[in-house]
Amino acid sequence: MFNEFLLYIRQKVSVSDEQFAGLMATASEKMVKKGSLLLQQGDVCSSTFFVASGLLRSYTIDKSGKEHIIQFAPEDWWISDRNSFYFQQPSMFFIDAAEDSKVVYLNHDFFEKAETRLPGFTTFNSMALHNSIRFMQRRVNLLLAATAEERYLDFITLYPNLTLRVPQWMIASYLGITPESLSRVRKELAKRHFKSEAK
């Protein structure tokens, strides 16, 4: 139980085995099958998820029924609707498993304990929040300023291994384009890459 999470947290703050056991008293770890929902739009997000293995994603569904992926979370990433979790308000998002995954469920109890008992946790958590903001800012800027092709190239460098793990239609959804368009972008890139190889 909690092996991956313990390893992860020890990279950030020092914590004894006993402390860790105390923190995790009300936490849980679950194996979730590909496709299972961990959070529904409209629900209050009561856990922040740590991905021990596998892959989760958060997304919205618009009025015409189309999914729009907000974030991917592979191993060692966090995922949550931070607003919903923090402000206890209904979530805008769905979160589900894009692969069979091992997920640690961390509730408010964990964060409260960690903040009071672990010196350095507050700093770590603040850093995580700032990373989240950086991530979103970059995303907004790309959506405002970059073409589909540029956004795809950025995606490849941001999530190099995901490119192989997730279906293309999910990448397209993340990029804000259709699967057909992504297919064409890739075709175009392959063509240009081939040409420059040939020289």
Next chain:
Amino acid sequence: MFNEFLLYIRQKVSVSDEQFAGLMATASEKMVKKGSLLLQQGDVCSSTFFVASGLLRSYTIDKSGKEHIIQFAPEDWWISDRNSFYFQQPSMFFIDAAEDSKVVYLNHDFFEKAETRLPGFTTFNSMALHNSIRFMQRRVNLLLAATAEERYLDFITLYPNLTLRVPQWMIASYLGITPESLSRVRKELAKRHFKSEAK
């Protein structure tokens, strides 16, 4: 000095006049003329700005020279490049004044003092970070899922008074469309509004 900011901060946490004076020892307040730059791309953002009056905006400039507005900050709002400020890294953004403004410059010293001396400030700041995240998430979702018209309607409800204060080309930049397109969106809305009025 700092009148507006004092009023603002007292809505959030309780602070005596003496405490406040101590906190603000290294802070400053400046009148900035419309158009003046407070932060340049590439600089490290050494202050978080509180807008006492007027209007600031943050934006990027892409390789073709086009501006893309990330955020507006009217009276009582904060604006900063939080990553650059927090991680002391070069900023992606420009920040300038869209109107003549009165701006409070808050550096790390202020935040350190506030966190140690004001109980409740940490909570307040954490809430501000979460608000910032909520704001960005909403923005990402709109850019992924909504048409230009929907984004404009959202803008009007989010910043009702700004609609009158900023030139349309800035709103267009914020929405990720051209000024010409925004003009057409507005024309279309006016036409539809007129029709429904007439009934």
Next chain:
DNA sequence: CGAGCGCTTGATTGAGTTCAAAAATCGTGG
């Protein structure tokens, strides 16, 4: 082994861009 899902390809459509120019508005100095 076949039904379904994901990916590709083609043809068409459409939302938004670009370029150009006119019309409206703003700000400033006389």
Next chain:
DNA sequence: CCACGATTTTTGAACTCAATCAAGCGCTCG
């Protein structure tokens, strides 16, 4: 307070990138 130049907004026409619709291919997993 008016006039003039500059900026902003509007309008038009042609164009472009990506969406949509539709069909076919290839895999895989049940």
